Amino acid sequence: MRFAALVDVYERLEGTTKRLEMTEQLRRLFQAVPIAQIGKVVYLTQGTLLPEFKGLEMGLAEKLVLRALAFTTGLTAGEVEGMWKRLGDMGTVAEEILSQKKQRTLFGAPLTVQKVYDNLVRIAQASGTGSQDEKIKLLADLLHDSTPKEARYILRIIVGKMRLGVADMTIIDALAAAFASKEERGHVERAYNVSSDLGTVAGVLARGGLEGLEEIHLQVGIPVRAMLCERLPGLEQVFEKLGKCALEYKYDGLRIQAHIGRGIITLFSRRLEDLTEQFPDILQELSLAFKGREAILEGEAVPIDVNTGALLPFQEVSHRRGRKYDIAKVSKETPVHLLLFDCLYLDGQELIERPYTERRDALERSIKTTEKVRLAETLIAEEPKDAEDFFEQAIDHGCEGLIAKALDSPYAAGARGWQWIKYKRDYKAEMADTVDLVIVGAFAGRGRRAGTYGALLMTSYDPEEDLFRSVCKLGSGFDDEALFSLPEKLKRYEQEGRHTRVDSRLEADQWFEPALVLEVLGAEITLSPTHTCAFEAIREGSGLAIRFPRFTGRWRGDKGPRDATTDDEILSMYRSQLKKVG
Numbered sequence: 045m046r047f048a049a050l051v052d053v054y055e056r057l058e059g060t061t062k063r064l065e066m067t068e069q070l071r072r073l074f075q076a077v078p079i080a081q082i083g084k085v086v087y088l089t090q091g092t093l094l095p096e097f098k099g100l101e102m103g104l105a106e107k108l109v110l111r112a113l114a115f116t117t118g119l120t121a122g123e124v125e126g127m128w129k130r131l132g133d134m135g136t137v138a139e140e141i142l143s144q145k146k147q148r149t150l151f152g153a154p155l156t157v158q159k160v161y162d163n164l165v166r167i168a169q170a171s172g173t174g175s176q177d178e179k180i181k182l183l184a185d186l187l188h189d190s191t192p193k194e195a196r197y198i199l200r201i202i203v204g205k206m207r208l209g210v211a212d213m214t215i216i217d218a219l220a221a222a223f224a225s226k227e228e229r230g231h232v233e234r235a236y237n238v239s240s241d242l243g244t245v246a247g248v249l250a251r252g253g254l255e256g257l258e259e260i261h262l263q264v265g266i267p268v269r270a271m272l273c274e275r276l277p278g279l280e281q282v283f284e285k286l287g288k289c290a291l292e293y294k295y296d297g298l299r300i301q302a303h304i305g306r307g308i309i310t311l312f313s314r315r316l317e318d319l320t321e322q323f324p325d326i327l328q329e330l331s332l333a334f335k336g337r338e339a340i341l342e343g344e345a346v347p348i349d350v351n352t353g354a355l356l357p358f359q360e361v362s363h364r365r366g367r368k369y370d371i372a373k374v375s376k377e378t379p380v381h382l383l384l385f386d387c388l389y390l391d392g393q394e395l396i397e398r399p400y401t402e403r404r405d406a407l408e409r410s411i412k413t414t415e416k417v418r419l420a421e422t423l424i425a426e427e428p429k430d431a432e433d434f435f436e437q438a439i440d441h442g443c444e445g446l447i448a449k450a451l452d453s454p455y456a457a458g459a460r461g462w463q464w465i466k467y468k469r470d471y472k473a474e475m476a477d478t479v480d481l482v483i484v485g486a487f488a489g490r491g492r493r494a495g496t497y498g499a500l501l502m503t504s505y506d507p508e509e510d511l512f513r514s515v516c517k518l519g520s521g522f523d524d525e526a527l528f529s530l531p532e533k534l535k536r537y538e539q540e541g542r543h544t545r546v547d548s549r550l551e552a553d554q555w556f557e558p559a560l561v562l563e564v565l566g567a568e569i570t571l572s573p574t575h576t577c578a579f580e581a582i583r584e585g586s587g588l589a590i591r592f593p594r595f596t597g598r599w600r601g602d603k604g605p606r607d608a609t610t611d612d613e614i615l616s617m618y619r620s621q622l623k624k625v626g
């Protein structure tokens with residue numbers, strides 16, 4: 045097939061925003077393409093060469109593209125760059141240069157889809173010494189033979205900005221219309237959702253029809269498109285919608301789909317990128333935790349504070365993206381835990397059509413939990429009142445809220461639906477002011493903090509009972525000097541066991557007499573069954589805690605322990621933060 049024919053369709057697609065019209069254009073195109081090339085045409089139309097999870101990248105920086113254009117056209121790199129700045133789109137630059145030069149009329153044989161695709165793949169695959177020149181040569185070769193209009197699209201594919209405005213769902217509609225019927229599009233979509241590869245789906249459908257598609261199944265190593273959730277603002281609405289359902293903690297991390305084969309584990313992101321190299325710690329731990337032969341599991345990778353054991357905000361794990369070099373160091377400093385919540389496939393059994401309860405059973409059967417690989421906390425609940433404490437507990441553990449899941453729902457790959465409903469809190473507040481807290485205990489440090497304390501047990505003061513009540517574990521905000529001077533500084537206050545004026549449900553490794561006061565800033569104040577500050581003032585069984593506490597660097601030597609922030613002050617801060625947002 046001539047590349048020019050494809051380019052004509054692209055131009056028409058660009059000229060419309062109507063989905064039906066796009067579908068019709070694509071349907072005609074797909075019916076006209078030789079079967080052997082339909083996959084390639086689908087990828088090119090998506091502006092790519094292979095599905096995302098194959099990780100094939102063009103590897104041509106814009107600077108290099110400018111050089112290639114200069115090289116082919118006899119302009120200077122500066123001139124090409126000037127045009128690029130003016131026009132803002134590399135495709136239009138190439139088109140304009142080639143039309144000025146009338147390149148096409150002087151040289152070249154007509155381009156075919158096959159040649160364009162092959163050259164682009166070779167550009168993407170060239171690596172090692174000399175590869176930059178090789179890439180430039182391959183691109184120049186294509187440009188030599190292309191018309192200005194063809195150059196426009198070749199360049200857009202190369203710089204990753206095809207932007208035809210064609211959604212995957214439109215391609216699916218067109219494939220169904222071309223090789224089955226509109227009504228049967230669900231079969232095409234199913235095959236896409238489990239294979240994440242529209243090119244392959246197109247080839248199989250064109251060759252073998254719907255029957256052929258039925259042969260496309262989940263496969264270990266090939267990511268499945270993620271099931272997504274809807275949201276509701278209140279627990280009442282959640283139960284109205286689902287009735288008795290499973291509630292799970294909603295962890296704030298990075299969604300991971302783990303494909304465990306025989307001896308090989310691959311990790312994919314929600315966007316189906318291969319993340320395997322970024323999480324060596326998860327790979328190791330998962331191979332210890334997994335008891336079966338092969339599986340596709342899903343969970344959330346959440347960063348953990350090694351010293352306090354607290355879940356950290358998501359940003360701490362996002363560092364890992366794209367940072368290949370110091371990954372060992374990063375995974376030591378901020379390890380991640382994997383909280384698993386689904387099992388799509390286990391030892392030869394495809395489970396995505398099976399109900400939630402069965403998938404959860406399979407998950408529980410297949411995992412022997414370790415410190416770093418655990419299962420998402422879950423509770424089967426019938427009505428909102430069963431859920432309230434669980435929700436507060438989730439928040440206290442550093443989660444964003446809950447996800448409610450219909451007990452009988454299959455894993456609806458690639459779909460956003462009401463079988464999973466997220467319920468986040470409707471308030472989100474920042475702690476406006478710092479608090480002054482008293483050190484009453486410490487926890488031994490780990491990793492880099494071995495030999496000193498990893499975290500301190502901090503209390504507020506309750507003047508009515510003359511008690512120091514726990515309000516957080518503090519491990520952040522210390523520079524090295526402050527950290528390593530802690531044991532020395534605290535030595536004279538060491539106690540055998542908990543001080544009689546301390547009220548704490550946590551067992552510290554080392555107890556102290558309440559004496560030293562630190563200034564602390566937190567993200568917010570939350571209800572907590574773990575801490576005893578203002579216990580049961582708001583809710584039965586709960587005290588208040590400071591979330592994500594951080595030492596400001598200021599020792600309040602000017603304050604005695606009984607001058608510290610009181611329980612009542614923290615209680616009123618909690619109430620005012622609710623008012624502020626509500």
Ligand code: ATP
Nearest residue numbers: 272273292293294295296298299344385420447466
């Ligand atoms: P969405 O993924 O729905 O487009 P988003 O990326 O903004 O939206 P959220 O709305 O915060 O994410 O919530 C959905 C995400 O929550 C999931 O994609 C998953 O990564 C995460 N998650 C955390 N815990 C769970 C759980 N127990 N079950 C399912 N998903 C969970």
